[in-house]
Amino acid sequence: MTTMETYWEVQTFLAYEARLLDEERYTEWLGLFTEDAHYWVPGVENRGRSDPNGPYAPSRMAYFDDTLEDLRRRVVRFTAPTAWAEDPATRHLHVVSNIEVERAETPGELLVRSVIVNYRGQGDIDAATLYGRREDILRRVSGELRIARRSSSCGTRFSLPRTSTPSSRNRHDMTAPGTGRLDGQVALVTGGGSGIGRAIVDRYVAEGARVGVLERDSGRAAALARDHGDRVTVEIGDVRAPEAHAASVTRTLDVHGRLDAYVANAGVYDYSTRFEELGENRVVEGFAELFETNVLGYMLGASAALPALRDSGGCLIFTISSSGLYAGGGGALYVASKHAVVGLVRQLAHELAPDVRVNGVAPGATLTALGGLAALGAADRRLDAELDGIDRHIPLGFVSDPADHAGLYVLLADPRDSRFMTGAILPSDGGLEVRGAARRPKGAR
Incomplete structure (x- = not known):
């Protein structure tokens, strides 16, 4: 068990992280991770209940399987002039809910489970909602909470663009099936x-x-x-x-x-x-x-x-x-x-x-x-x-x-x-x- 003081500290930490992401303050966001951090978002497969392989595993495909250095490279690419898909800027709204905090197996670390929702869109160009469950291992570094491990199992609800102009041409995100003209093909x-x-x-x-x-x-x-x-x-x-x-x-x-x-x-x-x-x-x-x-x-x-x-x-x-x-x-x-x-x-x-x-x-x-x-x-x-x-x-x-x-x-x-x-x-x-x-x-x- 953890104290209410610890729970409130974790909740405040995750809310602060969400605000950094909403405001695209990615360099500051990177500072919330430990140097040995691992960031994992596996691909989720539809498998039968009796399938022993389960919907995802570390040995299979992942959207993210990143060290802190990998995350730094992503931020550099995002801020490069060639990141034309982000001009005009995407509007974000990150929500973290259903937060559970308990002591992790390693002394001094916390296991944090939560539910995440991320809405992103560019006005009437396109919009998508990402949702999923997340598990974090938080560790104190110089007295401050930092993310040492993160795993998220996510799904996506996608809306196709309604307009297209020369200045905002055909930007599409990854999507789950069942939403487009080529569904099933x-x-x-x-x-x-x-x-x-x-x-x-x-x-x-x-x-x-x-x-x-x-x-x-x-x-x-x-x-x-x-x-x-x-x-x-x-x-x-x-x-x-x-x-x-x-x-x-x-x-x-x-x-x-x-x-x-x-x-x-x-x-x-x-x-x-x-x-x-x-x-x-x-x-x-x-x-x-x-x-x-x-x-x-x-x-x-x-x-x-x-x-x-x-x-x-x-x-x-x-x-x-x-x-x-x-x-x-x-x-x-x-x-x-x-x-x-x-x-x-x-x-x-x-x-x-x-x-x-x-x-x-x-x-x-x-x-x-x-x-x-x-x-x-x-x-x-x-x-x-x-x-x-x-x-x-x-x-x-x-x-x-x-x-x-x-x-x-x-x-x-x-x-x-x-x-x-x-x-x-x-x-x-x-x-x-x-x-x-x-x-x-x-x-x-």
């Missing part, structure tokens, strides 16, 4: 760890789907698992390898039981290298590297996914580019590859009808980390670092975020909204088709 996305691919994965999960991902970067794969838990299954591999596609499809089917939409998305860019600058050797090497990724990778993935898509009456969705519709958005290698993908969409739509729908999305001018060709010495370049000033050439007047395109992939994956569409290419490029006219000032009629 399963998708597989290549290159789903960053850029447009990551935005597709995030949006699909927000719309209720389960998602398999083929991603070559292990760090990005780990981030997907951390952020989405058992809603997302990741296979690490290269889209140029047939065995990687076979493994990703097999794993998606083994874990999620079906496949309704296959999104071929992984790609590389030639950074507008002009044809005359290539030379014979670089043409051969660059062509092999770029076409094996941007074209062959799509064909290999479609081939691996096709039997499952026939079973489900599903769809293929290919990420193309505005460079598949117009010249000038890349060099000869890249533009040729994207025009090839347009032809691939149309031919597969012809061959696979009526069993499988085949469509494409053609994004343009997007802030992504799209990489370059090793054959051209550009493997470390990032597209988002080289788009400064391009908004002047876009009729809508801004460079897009990856999330600006994600809704089109939802449309094409949702058979209720696109069941009569195949062989279609949906542009999402800020109006490049009409860029011949000077852009009018904002608000002009």
Whole structure:
């Protein structure tokens, strides 16, 4: 048992922590933890009452499995200029209730159980409520209570956005199933760890789907698992390898039981290298590297996914580019590859009808980390670092975020909204088709 004085001290401590979180005073919040703190939020699985594994365990997936240093890195990322999803700021309200305090097994420590509710929203853009049970181990450091261990088992109630504007574009949170347009469906996305691919994965999960991902970067794969838990299954591999596609499809089917939409998305860019600058050797090497990724990778993935898509009456969705519709958005290698993908969409739509729908999305001018060709010495370049000033050439007047395109992939994956569409290419490029006219000032009629 503990005294009322101790109980009141714990309650005051937790209320103070909640206020720091409400006010986004995260650096001060980090000061409430011990140096050896462990912060654990496991993924909760729906299992039968008789299942001995239980809904969660330390050996399985977790949303957070962090040391204090991990939490510090999260705070640094949150305050970075690239945290565009938090501008405008999210409004928070943290509530802690049903507080129980008892002495822990280790002398001098307290075991604290509570129920937590966190409402977060951005006005009429989106809103979500997180709720769960929490267990803390509190320890005194220099006479002050500090959090040494924290574990929370949480659920989420999610509301989809009601509006979307260029300044607050399509922000989605992780969500439990049963709330979106893709509830009950399963998708597989290549290159789903960053850029447009990551935005597709995030949006699909927000719309209720389960998602398999083929991603070559292990760090990005780990981030997907951390952020989405058992809603997302990741296979690490290269889209140029047939065995990687076979493994990703097999794993998606083994874990999620079906496949309704296959999104071929992984790609590389030639950074507008002009044809005359290539030379014979670089043409051969660059062509092999770029076409094996941007074209062959799509064909290999479609081939691996096709039997499952026939079973489900599903769809293929290919990420193309505005460079598949117009010249000038890349060099000869890249533009040729994207025009090839347009032809691939149309031919597969012809061959696979009526069993499988085949469509494409053609994004343009997007802030992504799209990489370059090793054959051209550009493997470390990032597209988002080289788009400064391009908004002047876009009729809508801004460079897009990856999330600006994600809704089109939802449309094409949702058979209720696109069941009569195949062989279609949906542009999402800020109006490049009409860029011949000077852009009018904002608000002009």
